[in-house]
Amino acid sequence: MHLNENIKLLGNKIILAPYEARHVPKYHDWMSNETLRQLTASEELTLSEEYLMQQSWREDSDKLTFIILAADIYARDNDEIAAMVGDTNLFLRHDPDTNERVAEAEIMIAEPQARGTGYGREAMLLMLKYAQSQLQLHKFEVKIDMDNAVSLRLFESFQFVETARVKVFHEVTMQREITTEWIDWLDQQVELRMVSYNG
Template sequence: MGTFQHNESPSVASVPVSTARAVLVPYDRRHVLTYHAWMEDPAIQEATASEPLTLEEEYENQESWRASHDKLTFIVCQPLAAVEGGESGEGGTVQAGGPDAPERMVGDVNLFLYPYEDEGSIAAVPGAVPEFCVGEVDIMIADRQHRGKGLGRAVVQAFLYYVHRHLDGIMREYAEDKDMPSPPRLKLLKAKINQNNKTSIALFERLGFEQEGVVDYFGELKLVLRDLGRLAAEVPQGYAELVYSRDHSQDSNR
């Protein structure tokens, strides 16, 4: 219960994660066309409570998300075992445009950071530096053929394990982004899910999230994880952090 900090402080800018079920790669410009095509689907717009954007706006969003340290976005791709010649060992290299080619992309997973505010928190005082922050997690499996197979749970588990390993770095970069004198501590994680999305609700509940409050005005439930020690409870099968090799002549984002 309570807050959780980890002693490691590596860079979190561009570290792909490989597991037995998926590869997570940082959201780059090369991914925008496929992501934009996903988000034109009305069913995905409804499920994610998103408004349709132009392709130009989608590129602008990608640049903004990569530059801001209150967001951490990964593209979910098929596992390296599904790519001929793929490397999956710790410290191995994945070449951008290979394992994360459009036909290998299946969805995305995100962390959004906000100041923690309640009646007794310092963040409720105007101008005060927040002592804690909250992380909102969401997952989208856009490719229908990969739904209903437990992939979403495996991805969120791997993503949260990554957050655990890099929490100091994530908080430090967040503080620098917001011009804070010191990094806040992560108070809790939450997920906001449409009340009709029983699959996603069950996914987060199996990971230890619990419903807090009632359905809101937008028809969403809030699920909360306060026992952040659960993030380190189990190493995802095949977990490895790799090096992401980019061809900067094609993709200048880092």
């Protein structure tokens, strides 16, 4: 999606930057890890396929992605590649039954030393706030592996509720309606700070 190609979001611990071609080699290295692929329900891609995927994230109107940068590492020498710790994505769709616009959210902290630091929580809160403020959405949705207790707890803390459990896919679906009350809660959790980004 072109919406976020010229902005980055500033948090306290992390920065969300648009996914650029220069990020692809490190991202590809992450996705060579079988455990990460299982947790994110991702297929293994060649490097050239990963570049094409990055382009689709930029071009397609139903996809939105940011790379998560550790703010303290980035502050040292403004090296985005060194500061990369994960990514967060949204897939947009219309629910055919309700005609509501739904955003399916994903979060991945790929660097082992970055897990348990609060990066994922802050990155997801920033993504949810950005999407809620910039897109015409009715609800957020996540699909999480049944064994991924960390992610299940994370989205429970965001007031998502379980709506389905599919054993054949080993997957739990959780949703959060975007209500005035929930937006007020979200505003208490995170401040949306956007600045221009020129790569």
